[in-house]
Amino acid sequence: MRRAVAALHAELTRYGLVAWTAGNVSGRVRRPEASGDLVVIKPSGVSYDELTPESMVVCDLYGRVLDGGLAPSSDVAAHCHIYREMPQVGGVVHTHSPYASAWAARGEAIPCVLTAMADEFGGPIPVGPFALIGGDEIGRGVVATLRDSRSPAVLMRNHGVFSIGATPRDAVKAAVMCEDVARTVHIARQLGTPVPIAAEHIDQLYDRYQNVYGQR
Numbered sequence: 001m002r003r004a005v006a007a008l009h010a011e012l013t014r015y016g017l018v019a020w021t022a023g024n025v026s027g028r029v030r031r032p033e034a035s036g037d038l039v040v041i042k043p044s045g046v047s048y049d050e051l052t053p054e055s056m057v058v059c060d061l062y063g064r065v066l067d068g069g070l071a072p073s074s075d076v077a078a079h080c081h082i083y084r085e086m087p088q089v090g091g092v093v094h095t096h097s098p099y100a101s102a103w104a105a106r107g108e109a110i111p112c113v114l115t116a117m118a119d120e121f122g123g124p125i126p127v128g129p130f131a132l133i134g135g136d137e138i139g140r141g142v143v144a145t146l147r148d149s150r151s152p153a154v155l156m157r158n159h160g161v162f163s164i165g166a167t168p169r170d171a172v173k174a175a176v177m178c179e180d181v182a183r184t185v186h187i188a189r190q191l192g193t194p195v196p197i198a199a200e201h202i203d204q205l206y207d208r209y210q211n212v213y214g215q216r
C-alpha cells in the first residue's frame, strides 16, 4: 500500500490536478476487526518529486501516526473520518484541481450534461458544505454529501475536490474524471447552455459503465 499510494501521487501531477505540495492520496489497509484498519497517506508539505514508499505515513483510523518519520497530510482527519464512516471506501483523494475548484468557488454543482459524467458519476457532481481544515468538519461534510449520492466526488464549497473509491486508484480516477468534466462543462458554458441528459438515460449509461464496460 505504501508503494501504491506513493506511485498514485504521480498521477495527480501527470493530470495537472495539483500545484506545489497541495493534494493528497490515501489508502486503507484492511485488517481483522480487533486490530483495526490502517491508513497510508502522504506526508505533509513534502514535494511530489520526493515522495517515496518509505516517506508515506501510516496511521490508525483516528489519524494517530503508527509508522513513519514525517507528519501526515494536514487533511488526515478528513480522510480518517471518511474511512470510519464509509466502510466500503478503500481510497480517498483530495485536490484543488483548477476547473473543479472554480465550480466549488461558486458553490455550484456540475450538471450531468456529458455521457462520461453519467458513466462515472451517475448524475451531477454535488457541492458539499463550507468547512474549516483541521478537525473532522471537512470529513463530515464529505460523508454527508456522498452518502446519498452515486457520485464518487464532491466539490467542497470554496475549497476543492474530495473523491472516494473502493481502491486508491479508483479514487484517483474519480479525481481525474472530475477535473476533466469540470473543464469541458465550463467550456460548454462559455459557448451557450449545456443540454441536460434525461434521467433515464443517465441511469442506463451509469448501469452499463459500472456493470458491463471494460475487461471482466
Ligand SMILES: [Zn+2]
Pocket (backbone or CB within 6 Å): 094, 095, 096, 159, 160
Ligand atoms: Zn485542500
